[in-house]
Every structure is written in structure tokens, then in C-alpha cells.
Amino acid sequence: MSRNPISESEVNLLLNDVLERYGYDFTAYAPASINRRVNHLYVTDRFPSFAEYRYRIISDPAYALRFVEEITVNVTEMFRDPLFYQALRTQVLPILATYPFIRVWHAGCSTGEEVYSFAILLKEARLLHKAVIYATDINASVLEKGRKGIFRLSQMQQYSRNYMESGGREDFSAYYTANYEYVKFREDLGEKIIFSPHNLVTDGSFNEFQLIICRNVLIYFNKQLQDRVLTLFSDSLEQLGFLALGSKETLNFTSVTGKFRQLESREKIWRKMQL
Amino acid sequence: MTTAPYLIVIGGSAGGLQPILTLLPGLTLSLNAAVIIVLHRQSQYESVLTELLSARSSLPVKEAAEKEVLLPGVIYIAPADYHLLIERDHTLSLDDSEKVNFSRPSIDVTFLSAALAYRSNMAALLLSGANNDGTEGLIDVHEAGGTTAVQDPATAEVDYMPRQAIELAPVDIILQPGEMAGFINEIAGV
Numbered sequence: 140m141s142r143n144p145i146s147e148s149e150v151n152l153l154l155n156d157v158l159e160r161y162g163y164d165f166t167a168y169a170p171a172s173i174n175r176r177v178n179h180l181y182v183t184d185r186f187p188s189f190a191e192y193r194y195r196i197i198s199d200p201a202y203a204l205r206f207v208e209e210i211t212v213n214v215t216e217m218f219r220d221p222l223f224y225q226a227l228r229t230q231v232l233p234i235l236a237t238y239p240f241i242r243v244w245h246a247g248c249s250t251g252e253e254v255y256s257f258a259i260l261l262k263e264a265r266l267l268h269k270a271v272i273y274a275t276d277i278n279a280s281v282l283e284k285g286r287k288g289i290f291r292l293s294q295m296q297q298y299s300r301n302y303m304e305s306g307g308r309e310d311f312s313a314y315y316t317a318n319y320e321y322v323k324f325r326e327d328l329g330e331k332i333i334f335s336p337h338n339l340v341t342d343g344s345f346n347e348f349q350l351i352i353c354r355n356v357l358i359y360f361n362k363q364l365q366d367r368v369l370t371l372f373s374d375s376l377e378q379l380g381f382l383a384l385g386s387k388e389t390l391n392f393t394s395v396t397g398k399f400r401q402l403e404s405r406e407k408i409w410r411k412m413q414l
Numbered sequence: 415m416t417t418a419p420y421l422i423v424i425g426g427s428a429g430g431l432q433p434i435l436t437l438l439p440g441l442t443l444s445l446n447a448a449v450i451i452v453l454h455r456q457s458q459y460e461s462v463l464t465e466l467l468s469a470r471s472s473l474p475v476k477e478a479a480e481k482e483v484l485l486p487g488v489i490y491i492a493p494a495d496y497h498l499l500i501e502r503d504h505t506l507s508l509d510d511s512e513k514v515n516f517s518r519p520s521i522d523v524t525f526l527s528a529a530l531a532y533r534s535n536m537a538a539l540l541l542s543g544a545n546n547d548g549t550e551g552l553i554d555v556h557e558a559g560g561t562t563a564v565q566d567p568a569t570a571e572v573d574y575m576p577r578q579a580i581e582l583a584p585v586d587i588i589l590q591p592g593e594m595a596g597f598i599n600e601i602a603g604v
Contacts, residue, residue, distance in 0.1 A: 140530070140554060141553075141554075142554055143530060169501065170501055170502065171530075171531070172499055172509045172511070174530075175523070212511040355510045358480050358508045358509065365481075385510075387479065389479075
């Protein structure tokens, strides 16, 4: 079809190439979305044929990296779903406050907007000084953006509104300095964030956490991969640790559901009850 | 359980709610198709929409959940702020990538993905609206052998979207809101 020039079997060939040559495994991603993005990149980069697309990916590692970065979704915003952040403030932070040291893993953090949002929550609860947030993503270039803490000024009005809806009472603009079209978030927010590459498909656990946040990542995985990643999260959580997912993601009907209990708010936050 | 053998996808934007409210009570209980509704809206009205449509329908109405299997006789609402995709195994996927036609959910995205999954075993119906979403998707549905239908612009609260579609896409049938339920029952009734 004209708007979908690369067929599903051709997409699978490319995903196998990328796995064999470069070690990135997209073969257990949900097909419809990956198919759409592979086609979109083909059209955007104006390839004349599938054969040329495939040859470029196989023979040009820099282009293969572009392929990997473009077929993964990196849309995010600060305080996305404000009521979720309100639930973190009121139901999770008071419990984290009782620990001498707080370890948080934000998996699939993209450019870091939600990581800085969470750092602000910790700061306002006076917990940031005793916390460390591991912010990971498969995509190295989005991590570099997160490390810089520089975001578009044009977004700040929306983010400020989200912040207030999440229960924020401070002056949101005090958290950044604006410079032309960009803002830079305060250094003290970034000091406790460690941005680091991690591939949920192939990499294992690297610590034990009291809170794991992974939002709008699992929706791109097929059922088997979802189960595997949820097991990784479960194994990486302390008993009574929290797992926070995206607003349309759930632990129901997954292999780990029996170990967790959902918090009573309607937000997608679960607590690990069993080791 | 067997998945829905036929799929109806309805896309609407500004003014799209009214024809949906008109057509829902007329759908037959023996509908042999799944119905997906993609309606542009503000995300805060989320739960209200499902309740509102539920009250008008004898068939079950629910918000589409990811990995959910499409069943005949069920009406699925695309959640606000996500694109809704259909897999070849007739399950649903959500995607929070960039907006398309300033919209998420985008009608074009769901129409194309439905066309790839259901080929000729589907129909797409495009309703009232003020933007360009849906036209490209109708072309995709037609190319895959599906049926394309558009609300009569004269009956649309905002006629831009259906007018664009009729001008640029191969449209099989133009429908008044009162004819839409009958059209769906006829192509997907038992």
C-alpha cells in the first residue's frame, strides 16, 4: 500500500538485521507500532527501495543508530498525568521518607522530563538529598539531552499547569532559568540523577530499589516481553517497594500480578507484597 | 473465543459526537463486527464519554485497552492521548508517539492500521470535523479493499473534514446520521 510501502515480513528482516549486527532486539515489540515507525522512517529519509534501506542499515552503523533511535518513541512531558504525580506525592513519598536512603529506577526515561518532575517532588518533600534516581533508556542521544536538563521554553506553560494540577505549590519557574527558546533546570535537581543506558530487552537488574517508574514503555512490547520485563522489575524491587506504570498499563493478567497490590487511588501504582 | 471477523472504524472530530449518539441505539445486537470509535477530544472528559455512549447503546461500550482482543458486538473507544492500533491477530495496541494532524488519537493512524489488519473485511466511516484527519486513512482503507463511508457534509456540524474526504478520497457511500446504523447492520449484521 502506498502509505505502508514496507511489508510486515520486510520489517521483520530489518529487525533481524539490527539484532544480528548491532545487538538491539526489537523482535518482541508489538508489531503494529514498530511497523508504522519503520515505514515512517523509510518515507522520511526518502529511500528509493527496500533493498537500499536494508543495505544502508546493514552497512552504515551510524545510520543503524538513527534507525534504533527513530523507531523507538520518545514523546514525553513534565508531570504527565498530573493526578499520577499527586498520588506519588501523597501515597508513595511519605513511605519513602522512612528509608535512610532512597533508590529509584526510572526505566525508559527518554529525554528526562518525567525524571526532573520526580526530582522536584523529592525536593519539595525534602527527600532529594538522600535519594538517587537511576534514569535509563535504550537510546543514548535522549539520555544526553536528559543529562543537560535543557528543555523548550514553549512547553513551560503546559508543564507549569501540570505541576499545579499535581499539587505543586511553589513557583514552577523558580526551578529553571530561561535563555531564549530554552530553559535549563537547576543543577541541584540533576545532581541526584544518574542517566545511563540500559536495554530492558537484553540487560538485567543492577540494584534493588524502593520505587521503579516505567511509564508508556510496556505498551510497545508484546505480551511475552511485557512479562519478562515485569519479572525484571519485580526482582529489582525490595519487598514493599513500589512499581509505577503508564496510565493505560496494568499488572492485571501478567505473570507477576499475584505479588503486587494496587494502591487504592485509581492511579497505576502497585506495591510489592511478596518476595 | 473467536475474534471479530469484521471491523467498523468510526472517526470524528468537532461535531462528531452527535451522529455517534444517533447511530448507536440502532445497531443490531447480532452485530458480527467490532466497532472502534476514534473521537478527538480533551483528555479530561475521558470517562464521561464512555458513560455517555454506553447509555445510548444496547451493545457493550468500553475504552480500548492495550492487548485487548477485538470481539464482535463490542464498541471500543480509543482513549484520549494515545493512538490506537490494530494488530494482525486482531488485538489492540496503544502508542503515545507524536500527534498526527495535531491529533492523538489520530483517525488516519487507526484507519491505516485497521486496513493492514482487516484488509477488505472492514469499513471506515468519517464524521463531522474541522481538520484534515481521516482523509489519508480512507484512501488506505480503499486500497486494502475495505468500504469507505462519509457523513453527508450538509448534516455535519463542521463540514470541513467530510468535505475534504469526499474531494480527495475514494468514498463508496455518503450517509445521513439516520442511515448510519442501517449501513453498519447491513454490512456486518448476521
